[in-house]
Amino acid sequence: MVAKFDLHIHSNYSDGKATPALMVEAAESQGLEAVAVTDHGPDLSVGIKRADIPRVIEDVRRAGKGLKVKVLLGFETNVVNEFGAIDIDDSVIEQIDFLTMGIHYISGATEPNEVAKVYLKSAISAIDKNQIDIFAHPFFLHGPLLPHLAPEEIGRFVRLAAERGTAMEINVKYRAPDEDFLRLCLREGVRLSVGSDAHWPEEVGKVDWALEVLERIGAKKEDLVLDSFL
Numbered sequence: 001m002v003a004k005f006d007l008h009i010h011s012n013y014s015d016g017k018a019t020p021a022l023m024v025e026a027a028e029s030q031g032l033e034a035v036a037v038t039d040h041g042p043d044l045s046v047g048i049k050r051a052d053i054p055r056v057i058e059d060v061r062r063a064g065k066g067l068k069v070k071v072l073l074g075f076e077t078n079v080v081n082e083f084g085a086i087d088i089d090d091s092v093i094e095q096i097d098f099l100t101m102g103i104h105y106i107s108g109a110t111e112p113n114e115v116a117k118v119y120l121k122s123a124i125s126a127i128d129k130n131q132i133d134i135f136a137h138p139f140f141l142h143g144p145l146l147p148h149l150a151p152e153e154i155g156r157f158v159r160l161a162a163e164r165g166t167a168m169e170i171n172v173k174y175r176a177p178d179e180d181f182l183r184l185c186l187r188e189g190v191r192l193s194v195g196s197d198a199h200w201p202e203e204v205g206k207v208d209w210a211l212e213v214l215e216r217i218g219a220k221k222e223d224l225v226l227d228s229f230l
């Protein structure tokens, strides 16, 4: 069994319902090895305000002091267009432990097949242009998108992620991505992460489903992204 960790939670700096300190306290009481506060980037309507970024950095660093759980700081940056632009600046990235990217909206497509194509293009461009450590809820946008993509396209994407060192998240909230995709990631040397996507303290560290998935697909400690942040 791999260690319990949760690298995707939101505080009330974005759409979470509690302060970073309370979210981190919940992680401590769950006995997690590590937890990461990863608020949404400012381009999302519920995302953090740019002016608040220095404050959340300070709050999370302070919240982690004196606890057993290792407290990490990231952001869930938005991919703002299909050319891979993101909404967290380099000057902020220098001050955090890792950068997660999420695709929460895409423009100009409504049919699932089209949505999947634009989503894939956005993801490829973002990973190509930026140093993205973790891809949150990959290929889930209002539903699973992988069934709408060709195996060759998915294979090319996974090989790019391996090359660029971008890990794929197993997201407990959306129960995504599917195990075939995760097995492909393991075969190609893409590391995996675990995120509850908690917005409430009670949801922090509730990652048993992801740990079961990791066990079923035969992932080992060295397949997980955690060690590189500790």
Ligand SMILES: [Zn+2]
Residues within 6 Å of the ligand: 076, 102, 103, 104, 136, 137
């Ligand atoms: Zn997200």
Ligand SMILES: [Zn+2]
Residues within 6 Å of the ligand: 008, 010, 076, 136, 197
């Ligand atoms: Zn999230």
